[in-house]
Amino acid sequence: MAADKTPKGRASVTDREALDFHANGRPGKLEITPTKPMATQRDLSLAYSPGVAVPVKAIAADPATAYDYTTRGNMVAVISNGTAILGLGNLGALASKPVMEGKSVLFKRFADVDSIDLEVDTENVDEFINCVRYLGPSFGGINLEDIKAPECFIIESRLRELMDIPVFHDDQHGTAIIAAAGLINALELTGRDLKTTKLVCNGAGAAAIACIELIKAMGFNPENIILCDTKGVIYQGRTEGMNQWKSAHAAKTDRRSLEEAMKGADVVFGLSQKGAFTDEMIRSMADQPIIFAMANPDPEITPEEVAQIRDDAIMATGRSDYPNQVNNVLGFPYIFRGALDVRAVQINDAMKIAAAQALADLAREDVPDDVAAAYQGVRPRFGPQYIIPVPFDPRLISAIPVAVAKAAMDSGVARRDITDLALYGRQLSARIDPIAANTQDIFERVRQYQKRVVFAEAEEEQVMRAAVAYMAQGLGTAILLGRDDVIRATAEKAGIELDRPGIEIVNARISTRVEAYIDYLYERLQREGYLLRDVQRLIHNDRNHFAACMVALGDADAMVTGTTRNYATALADVRRCIDAKPGHKVIGVSMILARGRTVFVADTAVHDMPTADDLAEIAIEAARLAKRMGHEPRVAMLAYSTFGQPIGERSERVREAVKILDGQRVDFEYDGEMGADVALNLERMQQQYPFCRLSGTANVLVMPAIHSAAISTRMLQELGGSTVIGPLLVGLDKSVQIAPMGAKDSDIVNMAAIAAYNAGM
Ligand SMILES: NC(=O)C1=CN([C@@H]2O[C@H](COP(=O)(O)OP(=O)(O)OC[C@H]3O[C@@H](n4cnc5c(N)ncnc54)[C@H](OP(=O)(O)O)[C@@H]3O)[C@@H](O)[C@H]2O)C=CC1
Ligand SMILES: CC(=O)C(=O)O
Numbered sequence: 001m002a003a004d005k006t007p008k009g010r011a012s013v014t015d016r017e018a019l020d021f022h023a024n025g026r027p028g029k030l031e032i033t034p035t036k037p038m039a040t041q042r043d044l045s046l047a048y049s050p051g052v053a054v055p056v057k058a059i060a061a062d063p064a065t066a067y068d069y070t071t072r073g074n075m076v077a078v079i080s081n082g083t084a085i086l087g088l089g090n091l092g093a094l095a096s097k098p099v100m101e102g103k104s105v106l107f108k109r110f111a112d113v114d115s116i117d118l119e120v121d122t123e124n125v126d127e128f129i130n131c132v133r134y135l136g137p138s139f140g141g142i143n144l145e146d147i148k149a150p151e152c153f154i155i156e157s158r159l160r161e162l163m164d165i166p167v168f169h170d171d172q173h174g175t176a177i178i179a180a181a182g183l184i185n186a187l188e189l190t191g192r193d194l195k196t197t198k199l200v201c202n203g204a205g206a207a208a209i210a211c212i213e214l215i216k217a218m219g220f221n222p223e224n225i226i227l228c229d230t231k232g233v234i235y236q237g238r239t240e241g242m243n244q245w246k247s248a249h250a251a252k253t254d255r256r257s258l259e260e261a262m263k264g265a266d267v268v269f270g271l272s273q274k275g276a277f278t279d280e281m282i283r284s285m286a287d288q289p290i291i292f293a294m295a296n297p298d299p300e301i302t303p304e305e306v307a308q309i310r311d312d313a314i315m316a317t318g319r320s321d322y323p324n325q326v327n328n329v330l331g332f333p334y335i336f337r338g339a340l341d342v343r344a345v346q347i348n349d350a351m352k353i354a355a356a357q358a359l360a361d362l363a364r365e366d367v368p369d370d371v372a373a374a375y376q377g378v379r380p381r382f383g384p385q386y387i388i389p390v391p392f393d394p395r396l397i398s399a400i401p402v403a404v405a406k407a408a409m410d411s412g413v414a415r416r417d418i419t420d421l422a423l424y425g426r427q428l429s430a431r432i433d434p435i436a437a438n439t440q441d442i443f444e445r446v447r448q449y450q451k452r453v454v455f456a457e458a459e460e461e462q463v464m465r466a467a468v469a470y471m472a473q474g475l476g477t478a479i480l481l482g483r484d485d486v487i488r489a490t491a492e493k494a495g496i497e498l499d500r501p502g503i504e505i506v507n508a509r510i511s512t513r514v515e516a517y518i519d520y521l522y523e524r525l526q527r528e529g530y531l532l533r534d535v536q537r538l539i540h541n542d543r544n545h546f547a548a549c550m551v552a553l554g555d556a557d558a559m560v561t562g563t564t565r566n567y568a569t570a571l572a573d574v575r576r577c578i579d580a581k582p583g584h585k586v587i588g589v590s591m592i593l594a595r596g597r598t599v600f601v602a603d604t605a606v607h608d609m610p611t612a613d614d615l616a617e618i619a620i621e622a623a624r625l626a627k628r629m630g631h632e633p634r635v636a637m638l639a640y641s642t643f644g645q646p647i648g649e650r651s652e653r654v655r656e657a658v659k660i661l662d663g664q665r666v667d668f669e670y671d672g673e674m675g676a677d678v679a680l681n682l683e684r685m686q687q688q689y690p691f692c693r694l695s696g697t698a699n700v701l702v703m704p705a706i707h708s709a710a711i712s713t714r715m716l717q718e719l720g721g722s723t724v725i726g727p728l729l730v731g732l733d734k735s736v737q738i739a740p741m742g743a744k745d746s747d748i749v750n751m752a753a754i755a756a757y758n759a760g761m
């Protein structure tokens with residue numbers, strides 16, 4: 001089958017790939033999963049009759065309680081009649097379903113908003129309105145999509161009057177918000193003023209009219225805007241193909257064609273159709289033109305074509321395979337998230353402008369590794385090729401809804417107040433990030449105690465980013481260890497600002513503490529074959545030793561390292577400087593987050609082939625960590641056999657370890673030996689082994705040896721569906737964490753926060 005090609009032959013996906021993607025597995029892109037267990041007779045009695053009658057009566061008595069007892073508060077309907085599907089035109093309600101399903105999954109993926117697509121098979125405005133208005137009780141918001149102008153204007157405004165929940169035509173306002181955000185930044189980069197810039201908008205439909213209205217509301221001079229449609233310029237006095245929405249923006253001008261309109265224009269918005277801009281039009285624009293060719297799936301002109309004509313343009317499209325994607329996916333999930341969370345009755349101009357400004361601001365900030373990954377490893381920096389955040393930017397979820405919710409409260413359309421917006425922002429991240437969800441409480445504690453963490457490899461760019469993020473997230477002071485000139489040069493190249501409170505640079509070469517660290521380390525190592533000059537070299541030249549000594553002597557509370565060396569080497573460096581805590585064993589524990597469960601796996605880092613005594617100590621250490629991380633430990637001593645079946649020599653050590661634990665007075669549940677299938681499956685555990693002492697599924701798994709621990713955690717990580725944090729290093733006398741080699745900045749921040757947390761709160 002032919003590839004779907006843009007005019008210059010760029011093929012990002014083939015038609016076959018697109019069809020296979022939609023057909024494979026379960027056809028379509030979404031399914032519904034229950035949020036409550038539906039396993040037993042009792043569950044049924046609660047979820048359905050008779051239990052369900054209780055919330056029914058409660059809602060009848062007080063409709064507001066529907067937000068407490070049903071999905072309403074987190075549920076948005078994506079509704080279309082298919083009359084303007086992307087830029088493909090009127091292809092009918094059924095054909096619009098793939099787009100509407102797509103919008104629904106994006107709501108879920110990016111903002112944890114539950115959503116369902118509804119395709120309404122009528123072009124009659126009144127029928128459509130009636131269909132939607134009576135669905136109000138089902139949803140917390142209505143996202144209208146791909147309904148053509150001018151009907152969309154009537155539909156949206158009537159529904160807004162009739163319904164007490166936000167009704168938002170995404171092609172209008174979502175597009176306008178993103179285009180406005182991109183425009184704010186493009187104007188800044190080209191030194192233009194909103195009041196004097198000249199803009200042409202091709203297309204005078206849903207998206208175009210809303211874009212023009214929003215930028216006018218933001219202060220753009222109406223006299224500097226010319227709107228065009230299929231008949232050319234919309235001028236005052238024109239009668240052909242007009243409607244009241246076009247008339248409201250008709251220009252006082254002699255220009256009649258798009259070609260004439262674009263001569264000397266500073267900005268052009270394309271919200272029309274593939275290929276609408278010619279080379280000549282682009283050539284005739286002002287210096288440093290701003291070209292947003294937003295038609296989907298193919299733009300009015302491609303970036304390659306523009307590049308052939310001129311090299312001074314700032315170029316954006318609606319597509320994800322070019323830089324500067326001006327697409328409403330950056331808006332609707334987050335705008336509804338904020339609106340739902342304050343139970344806004346509508347999405348007003350103040351909320352839209354707040355969202356646009358928040359997006360524009362975010363693009364000016366230094367970007368995390370996740371964003372660099374979305375750009376194939378090239379880290380975007382605010383500039384002509386990066387005027388708008390990318391859809392996979394994990395900061396969008398904590399930035400945009402906060403701005404929208406605040407604007408809703410300030411402008412009086414919120415039915416619920418959020419008092420601590422900073423906390424709200426952090427809770428938002430946890431909605432889509434399992435690590436954030438699990439570590440949120442820990443991060444809150446770390447924020448209270450403001451520990452000083454030394455980042456041993458701070459000359460590395462991603463470590464430096466992590467250190468700055470640690471400070472910027474309010475977690476504490478970041479100490480960057482390295483050569484001052486190298487650190488500053490790296491920072492400058494990467495555009496990172498280091499001269500801020502909460503960031504300290506420590507240069508090992510000129511530190512006044514060098515002698516103290518050498519004395520301390522020589523005292524420890526002189527009987528281990530080290531000469532004084534060996535120790536001097538370690539302190540002068542090796543940052544792991546220097547950083548570990550800082551922590552050992554109290555100059556820092558915790559340390560994080562590991563991104564440039566393998567785990568065992570980094571651990572050996574640290575162990576030369578820091579002992580195990582008295583009565584503790586140093587082990588590695590990996591935290592696995594999967595489908596709402598948290599499971600700790602030990603030992604994933606230190607003991608190659610533990611003895612029975614080692615296994616018992618590993619169990620104790622891992623249980624302590626689980627408890628400290630907020631989980632009541634239930635430890636399973638894992639083996640390939642379960643309670644003696646099949647008997648084998650390799651399980652003996654594990655059985656022995658259980659006996660050792662029996663002889664000690666440990667304060668946590670444990671049992672074994674058992675297989676992982678029993679440890680993690682309560683039904684099997686209780687039915688087949690009713691004598692098992694665990695009161696629930698195990699949440700701490702002690703592996704019989706490091707190879708089984710490493711193989712199983714890496715398999716889980718690679719197979720998907722679970723997130724692995726760690727291995728976390730526990731049992732040391734001072735707090736140190738070793739991140740995996742090549743870890744990205746957000747992983748290093750997590751490690752630093754856990755290190756700070758373990759430094760004692
Ligand atoms: N990047 C993004 O996020 C978004 C992009 N869009 C894109 O914007 C476009 C319009 O969508 P939408 O507003 O919903 O659709 P509408 O049907 O409401 O409006 C289409 C408008 O485009 C005009 N038009 C069509 N072809 C041309 C042409 N060759 N030259 C000039 N004007 C033309 C029509 O003119 P007339 O009035 O004379 O018929 C009409 O005014 C689509 O390509 C869509 O994909 C839309 C939403 C979001
Ligand atoms: C992105 C979108 O909503 C459109 O092109 O219609």
Ligand SMILES: [Mg+2]
Pocket residue numbers: 086145146170171
């Ligand atoms: Mg659309």
